[in-house]
Amino acid sequence: MRSIHLPWAIGLVLFTLLTGCTGDVKESASIQAQGRLGFAPLEDDKPELDAHQQQAQRFGFNPSANLKVESGEVGKGQSLSHILSPRGVSTQTLHHIATEERELFDVRRMRAGKEWHLFRSADDDLPKHFAYAISDREYVVFNLGDQGGGWAGAFPSETRREYAEGAIEGSLYLALERAGHSPNLALAMSQVYAWTIDFSRIQAGDNFRILYERDWIDDNPVGMPRILAAEFVHRGRNFPAFLFDQGEGPDHFDETGASLRKAFLKAPVEFSRISSRFNKKRFHPVLKKVKAHLGTDYAAPHGTPIIAVGDGIVTKASYTKGNGKYVKIRHNGTYTTQYLHMSRRNVKEGQAVRQGDVIGYVGSTGLATGPHVCFRFWKNDQQVDHLREEFPPSTPIKEEEKARYADAVATWLNEMAQRSSGSTPQLAFDTP
Ligand SMILES: [Zn+2]
Structure with missing residues (x-):
C-alpha cells in the first residue's frame, strides 16, 4: 500500500527541496530517486x-x-x-x-x-x-x-539520503560527531527544533533518529543537510519532525500536523497601548537626554497581568535600579525576551513557563514615569525591534493536505525503521 505512495512522496520532497536549485541538481536527484525506487540508473558504458x-x-x-x-x-x-x-x-x-x-x-x-x-x-x-x-x-x-x-x-551534484541515530551523553554535536556526521547536522537539528527543544539543555538519556539528505559535488558535501524526518526523545517524550510543503515552502511539522515553528504572542499584555516604540535615538523622559530605547513600552493599568510571549525558561527574576522588578525568559537558542518595571514578579529563576503564563504584573518600578511594561527582545544576542521582525507563518497542515501528509510521514517512518540499528529505544506516538 505504502509503495504506491512512495514515488509521490519522494517526488514531492525532492521537488520542494530542490526548488530554487539548479537543473543539474534536479536531474541527478531524480536519477537517484529512481535508483531508490528500484529502477537502477543505467550503467553508462x-x-x-x-x-x-x-x-x-x-x-x-x-x-x-x-x-x-x-x-x-x-x-x-x-x-x-x-x-x-x-x-x-x-x-x-x-x-x-x-x-x-x-x-x-x-x-x-x-x-x-x-x-x-x-x-x-x-x-x-x-x-x-x-x-x-x-x-x-x-x-x-x-x-x-x-x-x-x-x-x-x-557543478553536477547528486543528492544523497543519509541516516543518523544515537544517544546523548554530552551534546547533540558530540553525539553526531562521534557517529561520523557533519557538525552542520547538529545546526540543522537545532533549527528544526528551535521552538521545541533547547539543545544547550539536553541531557544524557535523550536520543535521536534523523533521516536527512545532502547535496554532494565531487564526493564533498555542500550546503546544509536537509532534515526529512527526525525523532528526538527529550526528557522521556518523543518530538517527531517531518518535512512537508503544503504550498507555503518546506516546513517541519509534528505528528499532529502542527508546525514546529511557534509564533510569539504579539504583545506581553492584553488591552494595552504602545506608549513608546523601539528607538535607537529616543529622548529619555526621566533622564532628559538622548538614550537608545531598546524595547517597546506597553502602557496598561497597574496590576495588569504580564504574560510570557512564548514557551521558555526564566533566566532572571530580579531587580535593578533602572529595570525595576523584571523577568527575563530564554525561549530557545535564538530568542530571549525581558519584561521590565513590574509591580510584582510571578515566576522564579529556572522555572519553565508556557506561552500565555502570567509572569508578573504591570507596575512602574525602576526608571518609569507611569505603569507600563518595557518589553525587550533579543535575537541571537542582539536587541531588536520585535515589531519589525518577520516571523514566518506557522500554519498547521491544512485539511485538504492531511492525507498527503500522512502518506509522507508513513514513508519517512518506514524508511527510518528500515535503517535503524534498533539501538535507540523507540517511543511511540500517534501517527497522523
Ligand atoms: Zn521601555
Whole structure:
C-alpha cells in the first residue's frame, strides 16, 4: 500500500527541496530517486574520461571536445590578468572580459584560493576558455576567442539520503560527531527544533533518529543537510519532525500536523497601548537626554497581568535600579525576551513557563514615569525591534493536505525503521 505512495512522496520532497536549485541538481536527484525506487540508473558504458576530459565535463563542455586543461588556484592579490597575460591571452580580451562580460561575472570578485582552469585547443594550443569556480556549487566560463561570451553554471551534484541515530551523553554535536556526521547536522537539528527543544539543555538519556539528505559535488558535501524526518526523545517524550510543503515552502511539522515553528504572542499584555516604540535615538523622559530605547513600552493599568510571549525558561527574576522588578525568559537558542518595571514578579529563576503564563504584573518600578511594561527582545544576542521582525507563518497542515501528509510521514517512518540499528529505544506516538 505504502509503495504506491512512495514515488509521490519522494517526488514531492525532492521537488520542494530542490526548488530554487539548479537543473543539474534536479536531474541527478531524480536519477537517484529512481535508483531508490528500484529502477537502477543505467550503467553508462562510455569510455573512461581522462583528467582533461573530466575537467571539461565539470564545466559544462562536451568531454569529447578537443581541449586540454591547465589548472591552478587564484593567488593572493592575483587578478585575471596576472593569471592569463603570461599564458598568451591578449590585453583586449582581458579588457573585454572585465567590462563587457561583467553581467556574467565581475572578475574583480575573484578570490584567492579559488580554483581556475585554462582550456586550450589540443590542436593549436591556443587558449580557448577560462573557467573559475565562484563557489562550491557555481562556476563561470569565459570564452577567450574573438566572439567573447561565456556561461555560468552549477557543478553536477547528486543528492544523497543519509541516516543518523544515537544517544546523548554530552551534546547533540558530540553525539553526531562521534557517529561520523557533519557538525552542520547538529545546526540543522537545532533549527528544526528551535521552538521545541533547547539543545544547550539536553541531557544524557535523550536520543535521536534523523533521516536527512545532502547535496554532494565531487564526493564533498555542500550546503546544509536537509532534515526529512527526525525523532528526538527529550526528557522521556518523543518530538517527531517531518518535512512537508503544503504550498507555503518546506516546513517541519509534528505528528499532529502542527508546525514546529511557534509564533510569539504579539504583545506581553492584553488591552494595552504602545506608549513608546523601539528607538535607537529616543529622548529619555526621566533622564532628559538622548538614550537608545531598546524595547517597546506597553502602557496598561497597574496590576495588569504580564504574560510570557512564548514557551521558555526564566533566566532572571530580579531587580535593578533602572529595570525595576523584571523577568527575563530564554525561549530557545535564538530568542530571549525581558519584561521590565513590574509591580510584582510571578515566576522564579529556572522555572519553565508556557506561552500565555502570567509572569508578573504591570507596575512602574525602576526608571518609569507611569505603569507600563518595557518589553525587550533579543535575537541571537542582539536587541531588536520585535515589531519589525518577520516571523514566518506557522500554519498547521491544512485539511485538504492531511492525507498527503500522512502518506509522507508513513514513508519517512518506514524508511527510518528500515535503517535503524534498533539501538535507540523507540517511543511511540500517534501517527497522523
Ligand atoms: Zn521601555
